[in-house]
Amino acid sequence: MPLHSEKRLNKLKAQLIEIAGNENVDDTTSGRLVYSYDATPNFQALPEIVVAPRTAEEVAAILKLCGETSTPVYTRGSGTNLCADTCPLKGGIVLLMKHLNKILELDRENLTITVQPGTITKEISDLVEKDDLFYPPDPSSMKISTIGGNLAENSGGLRGLKYGVTKDYVMALQVALPNGELIRTGGKLTKDVAGYDLTHLFVGSEGTLGVITEATLKLIPKPESQKTILALYQDIEAAGRSVSAIIAHKMIPVTLEFLDQDTIKAVEDFAHIGLPTNVKAILLIVQDGPKEIVDRDIHKIAEICRGEQAVDVRLASSAEEAEELATARRSALSALARLKPTTILEDATVPRSEIAAMVRAIAEVAQKYQVRISTFGHAGDGNLHPTCLTDARDEDEMNRVEEAFAEIFEKAIELGGTLTGEHGVGVTKAPYLEWKLGKAGMEVMRGIKQAIDPNGIMNPGKVFADKAKQRMVTVK
């Protein structure tokens, strides 16, 4: 979407070159095409210019320039997000974080690591584990996603149940504001109540308030050992009950993943690791900690699963087999995506006590709208990924898919849940956001957005929908 006249665009380009250097400003069609879409199906738009600043100061200078010229800014790491958050829908510039990719400091005394936003998440994980430290958040995309993207989306992952999500590990930020100022929030401090919690305001704000240019992350000691089991079920509800029962027995596993039969088949077909494809559901359960405690917990968990009608419980025989299982689970999206031209992955989330009810509701909705929805996800934290296998070229089916998901969101909220557990609002959930927050909540958010980004240059069209979606039913 061309926003600027050619003359204005040339001037903007010259100014960007002055800030970031000639080699870091690209307005070729091929260069722009690469950043016209992200991992979200069905969204594409060309940016006018792609710029890759080298320092936080350059980021700030670019934001100042964009503010003065009303130029939209879309900050981008690896573009793995699933809500079209990095798609440049309203023209303007894509701000590429590829040069800001340094690990600045590993502080072994304070157990922190300070990184630039373009750092790949897994690099951080791998580096600290060499020192017997641990950075728990592990989004499925961690091998390619950047930490800046994780921060912008407040990414979750497989270890969320025990260890929480990205925001739980952010101690301090440097942020470039739309007015061109650089601020620092927080510190290497467990306790800090000096002012409003701006750190947590920027984390998860999806690039709509500023650009995170540096982050100090909290680390914890690396768990000494870990064990993995698979519990197999011929009854989906029994799997759901097992999840509740484990937690009610005061055990918090690291990972408690659910896969339905469709997902199991797709993953097995993709990864060939010997998953049993003749069962209705699998729970993949991991516990970590001191060896004796892990042994005790895993033994108890296996007993609970058997008591809830698991038809079999299998212990991974080695670390390699456990890793293979985790990798297979992480590949669920890719595995499902091979089956049909278009894959729409959602992440409706409910209190964990409502997992069984939600799985049932998803199946009913799929039946009602005659669409194919597989479900897998982080059952322990109530974060499910109903995944629709469809074809974007079939308009009639796509309409049914949209209605089905609207009903799934409605149901999640009715059960005390939320529209999105870890993927973000972006474009895809924006029309539904008011269902969760209410009009008054949306107004608080709009007030904050207006205060920090008065010209609306930061990731326009995201989080705040041009038009809210009507609810189909009224929730009691």
Add this chain to the structure above:
Amino acid sequence: MPLHSEKRLNKLKAQLIEIAGNENVDDTTSGRLVYSYDATPNFQALPEIVVAPRTAEEVAAILKLCGETSTPVYTRGSGTNLCADTCPLKGGIVLLMKHLNKILELDRENLTITVQPGTITKEISDLVEKDDLFYPPDPSSMKISTIGGNLAENSGGLRGLKYGVTKDYVMALQVALPNGELIRTGGKLTKDVAGYDLTHLFVGSEGTLGVITEATLKLIPKPESQKTILALYQDIEAAGRSVSAIIAHKMIPVTLEFLDQDTIKAVEDFAHIGLPTNVKAILLIVQDGPKEIVDRDIHKIAEICRGEQAVDVRLASSAEEAEELATARRSALSALARLKPTTILEDATVPRSEIAAMVRAIAEVAQKYQVRISTFGHAGDGNLHPTCLTDARDEDEMNRVEEAFAEIFEKAIELGGTLTGEHGVGVTKAPYLEWKLGKAGMEVMRGIKQAIDPNGIMNPGKVFADKAKQRMVTVK
């Protein structure tokens, strides 16, 4: 400070009575006097009316009325805060949370508890422990403080090192806004990225943005066992080094408290539990978890302390003795307060690697300004409580105290720390806040405040200073 004419005040009173009932509106001098001060020395001001709403809806209606009549609102629990946050400095009404004191739900499946703001913190703790669950935040005032106050201040406590602070346990809020709307944020959800993190914005906002009328708190399984040791030192720096060494060995104790000799003497004189008063410093160290792990950790920690020149390491022989030690530590402020007419307790906080440097700096500053400062605090999380024993009637000394603390704040920030780790900004730290956040950071905060509370009725005079304090030195 009278803000309203008698006629307007009478009208306001009648309207408040209509909302909250005659018995819950008090404008007698004696009734107002009770709420004219809090636990902070040297701040007192009479409110015009004290009102105690019975429901969240009444709170919202009162805020709406106050917005329309530009009446300041000071929300108050037990008034235990230490930064004058509940002192009604600019006239208006004190909003008393005493009727909103119910525990609404203990959810054993999702491990949450939902409470009203007037609930006493320890009631929550005690109730959940009966169910083998655990609410970790434990501010020293927990026997009398309300959870609403803890939420408003984002209170810390003795267990912060391992378990974090109040904000780490808040999953959902109901908040009454200055415009009279009630909103809900979050949910019983580990993962929720639907919109900005308003939950964490309201927590720690010190009553300047809205009134928390309900909170859902996260619980964890209660640790199976715990052990306590005392490490005694004749060298303060050695105590500081022990703190760093314990963490560097990848152990995170629940509690790692530091007491200097002055504090030890005062506490022993107060509690008579046999603390050795002839040592320069004590570390009080607690570890919890499965019994075998606690034994192993405590053994290693004791070894580390001995290696860092602890002159003695003593194990509490029973749960009762351990509890006695923790209670003694919690009484440090009361114990010190007996020694002089005025006690000023601060909570400058530094990264834990800088504890020794900070303790040294505090001693130097006390010497320089010829004031008496004892230091105790949560060494494990870098949160120290330099406590000045003084006399508010001695103007010259009070000036020196103020200068001494300004220099202590400066030093904390220079070391990568903050003005306040857990007590809040309130009135006392407001003039210094810009030192930590910078002008641009303050502007972000002001923008948020203006967006949510455009009439400035919520706790005016707090957090945002009428006049910022000049820094004495420039930090590199």
